[in-house]
Amino acid sequence: MLSEFDLIKRYFTRERAGRASTVLGVGDDCALLAPTPGMQLAVSTDMLVEDRHFFAGADPRKLGHKCLAVNLSDLAAMGARPLAFTLALALPQADADWLAGFSEGLFALADEYGCELIGGDTTRGPLNICITVFGEIEPGHALRRDAARDGDDIWISGTLGDARLALAGYRNEAWLDAASHEQAGARMHTPTPRVALGRLLAEQKLARAALDISDGLIGDLSHILAASRVGATLDVDALPAGLALQREDQALRRRFTLAGGDDYELCFTAAPAQRAAIEDAGRASATPVTRVGRIEAAPGLRLVDAHGVPLALSLRGWDHFQQ
Template sequence: MLSEFDLIAQYFTRPARDTVRVALSVGDDCALIAPSPGMQLAISTDMLVEGRHFFPGADPFWLGHKCLAVNLSDLAAMGAKPLAFTLALALPDSRAEWLAPFSQGMLALADAHGCELIGGDTTKGPLNICITVFGEVAPGQALRRDRAMVSDDIWISGTLGDARLALAGYRNELALDADALEAAAQRMHAPTPRVALGQTLCGLAHAAIDISDGLVGDLGHILQRSRVGATLDADALPAGPMLSMQPQDVRRRCALAGGDDYELCFTAPAKRRAEILDAARSAGIAVTRVGTIESAPGLRLVGANGAPLNLQLSSFDHFASP
């Protein structure tokens, strides 16, 4: 077994790639980072707990990828550019065969987004991964949850529901063949943070959130903070490739209330539709218009024919039963 300092030195210490913004990295009591002149820091923390957020025995490479991806997704939702992150890691033991792929998966994604690992902590205990990520955004440009306006369009990036479909397969809630389960599970294990899209939406979109706990709940945060309501077309939601082959009821429930999508839900003025589509093309991701912000409070779900839907849905709650 490696000691605490040996495992940090072997798997999580390397020269800073960006010595301008990261003046001091791993190895001291604090790291030193500086945003670009005139920019604000955007900071977010997420914790992943074995048995709650991922299955025991999860592939360490993809777990390393995911634990950083969910944090980068928060920066994407604010339109922020990634700078750096810290890692707090509790491990039941310090095995090289786990640490090597875990660090490789995490640092490969970090390198893809120019995000430096600048410090953290390690200890012995049940597997628990906590990352704090730092980004930068121009003052007044952040895509906040409290900025949605009446008559805004509601947009979704990418596709929804395949991650929840995979979870249903793992739990034997639905019968999926091995190929369908493996394909759907890619969305659960290897989410893609929409960092480029978030940055291109600054100045175009009013409000945004990443879809981590399910669209109904996450859009609800925008509605609550912005003191508005919305009508959402459940049948306009872009279902994932595997989910699109399921019956309508399954499609609706997975797309509306499934977690782990890490797509962006954002609102923007109707007059910016062409610009939104151009921004999405430049970021290399499709976006779909799925609803409208309204003055009447609450979220109203309708089908393709405009008829109201009476669906009892709830998004993920960290303190509810799994």
């Protein structure tokens, strides 16, 4: 049977990547980071709990990917460059096959974004995964929630709604053919953090306010509006639906793109003068970008259809203590 320290050594200790930012990694009481002089640290923590954030028996490799992806998505929303992360892992048992798959998925994504595991903790208990990620960004370049201005465009990266469609399929709330369920499931289990786009938006100062869409656009956008003390009009029919969701009816598309959750795309605001540059940034980062509304001085969020006709939709984002 694996001990705690055998587990760490076998599955989570690797040859040092040699990054200048990491002075000391896994194996001591603390890790030591040395960020680039003059840069600011960006730090974020996310926790994934079995039967709350993912189903019992979830594919461990995909779970390893997702638990880091949701943290990298937070760095993307600030425009930060990933540096390193810590992992706190509670396990019901030390299952070698599960640990091998989980660590493979985790490190495949970590290597893709140059983000090194530098420490953490393991214990026995209900399956719970907590990651803290560290990034760096130039002072004055961070994309904050409180920076939206009257007249800004509202943009969305990628597509929305497929993760929620996959969940509907698993819950038998909607019938999906095999191809649709596979496409939607990929968005749910292996989201793509938009780090490259976020970096360009921050480095070139193209966007003002931004966040990642984790709890549904209608709820997450409200955080920007509240922090910036503004309102907005959102063209619901302009929201980019995922490939699987495009096959569904209009009512479901509207509901899942607005309030589906688990999308991990970026929502950001920018001056209209930046439209061409933002489209260039989307192409340079291989990330589709879509303009879906505008920021306004009048408080509140107004939903309209493609013709500008107001929509009366009663929807809200995800809240862990109200759902």
